[in-house]
């Protein structure tokens with residue numbers, strides 16, 4: 633596996649390389665900041681294709697996305713990808729953030745709409761002078777020839793999508809606007825990811841779609857997260873984890889085993905890589921990587 637700061641994701645994948653990437657979020661306090669940098673340091677030897685830093689729903693963590701991606705660019709060998717959302721920003725503000733990122737040496741952006749302030753599934757109201765859809769943010773970023781753009785895709789459709797075909801057309805719109813790659817929300821079944829690839833291809837969204845992986849380390853918190861996007865944990869996953877409901881260590885081990893099998897199935901199905909939602913901890917991701925015997 634190689635990564636090269638100068639290459640776009642499309643160029644990397646065209647070379648036959650698969651993309652392995654890790655996602656972090658901006659922490660709220662000093663203890664969280666230390667945990668984040670520990671995870672980044674422990675994962676750097678795995679030479680991921682890129683690492684991405686999410687953009688908060690509001691408040692001070694937003695500035696930290698710029699600061700963290702800047703520090704990753706300056707102090708590590710890693711390629712940083714900064715997430716950016718349309719929530720609460722005018723177009724001028726978005727342009728100013730893009731200026732800051734560009735001058736910090738951050739050229740890869742995940743262009744997202746963001747969830748409504750009331751949470752997923754609540755009504756979305758665009759900001760006055762701002763943007764309504766992620767495809768518009770892609771167009772805004774596309775005006776900067778040096779910037780490379782990723783977008784979100786959803787294995788079971790976005791929570792507000794009219795149907796799965798409309799969901800695929802939205803991905804095509806983002807591709808048409810200039811997105812070079814997509815990363816999915818966490819995949820729960822390999823078959824959902826394969827169906828998404830088929831829909832994307834039929835809709836003409838001709839971009840690499842990297843599946844998102846989040847191992848189940850705690851059943852209740854994963855159930856809450858999945859319900860947030862009005863999905864359900866597959867029954868076969870529940871059946872494997874329920875016997876360990878009272879044994880957190882055994883449950884964690886089974887969660888890692890399930891995630892490893894899912895990764896293998898996704899790569900076998902032709903996934904161009906894997907994107908790990910690390911929650912700012914490295915251990916589970918390292919265990920899955922080691923299980924997969926991905927060479928670095």
Ligand code: FAD
Pocket residue numbers: 685686687688689715716717742743744745746747748752764765766767783784785786790791792793794798799802805815816817818844
């Ligand atoms: P869009 O592509 O704009 O889609 C949003 C909704 O609008 C969909 O229901 C879509 O069907 C509909 N739609 C789009 N275009 C049209 C159109 N032309 N006409 C009619 N309907 C349309 N959130 C954060 O706040 N910060 C993050 O850092 C972050 N990172 C993420 C990373 C990944 C990989 C993923 C999968 C999600 C991430 N999210 C993040 C969550 C994301 O912002 C939400 O899921 C959001 O609700 C949708 O964002 P989007 O970019 O897919 O929006």
